[in-house]
Amino acid sequence: MKKEFKVIAELLPNNIRVLDVGCGDGSLMDLLMKEKNIEARGLEIKEEHVKKCIYKGLSVIEGNAETELNQFPDQSFDYVILSQTLQAFYSPEKVLKDLLRVGKCAIVSIPNFGYWKVRTSLLLFGKMPVTKTLPYSWHNTPNLHMCTIKDMYNFCAAKDIKIDKILGLNGDRTSQIKKNNLEIKNLFSKIGIFVLS
């Protein structure tokens, strides 16, 4: 189980309704249902992932989050989760707004492009970074809109999206990110998890 999923599960209250956007093979949904008695639904673009979820008895809809979030009514979920997918959309802003329309709150995690190893790859070696969190080369990456934790922080401020909490993840370590430690955490977190409302 990915550490990120455990952290997300800990952020959520019990017995709520959650939509996992880009739910993959459903491992996060599984975790939420078992440990938190959460009513979880998923939206997933890859056919083989959707089938895996259905085999597991999870309720998942095959579809594209960029164009098909409109099928969910306003505020029909307590939380909507988007794990490390925001950067792959043509219009992250539109998706983010849709998440907050469908859910009362949203948890959005991003691979942090501000992580020091990412920065040094370009600075010292002059090459686009390939890391564990960002395993793709420049030519085959699905990530169209890479951003840093700081970028996301500024973006939410500019778009009047309320940030309830930010967590930085580096391996097994989790730390809370506030305005006063943003610069340093932006350098040492591999993943940023934003709780938005």
Next chain:
Amino acid sequence: MVGHISYLSEKGMQEKFGRKLQERGDYDFSFNADFQVESYLRHQGFAFVERFDANSILYITRAMDYFDLSRQYKGGLTEAFKNQQTKFLVISFSSDWLYTTKENKDTVIALNAAGTDVSFAEIKTDKGHDSFLVDEPEFLKTIKGFIDSMHIKFKNEKRI
């Protein structure tokens, strides 16, 4: 014959028949079945006439025309699906011309809007509308997975 075409897919027909000729070397330039696809469809046509009373097709067609689930629920489909405890699985076939993925997704949207528990998957196949009748492993696997998982769930809840 026209109806029969709609059960198949363009790719399936192209692969099976293409422009292949029926037991002849060249065009006959007549109204005979020059092409294999013509011969096949004629055969199917005759078989249909043998098996079914043509009037039954008329009745079925009218029954389908008059069927409108949303009509009795003034709020449309969403209203029809309200307060359902059923767990739904909607499956579409990519090459089905009759029940298209788009229309199936409309059903899913209505089910979602009604707050039901719904899953949806599109099976990529070139077997057309008939996919649900023929051996389509991905389809069968998905149905089996869904039913198996429900069986286990209900068993654990001791409902069966």
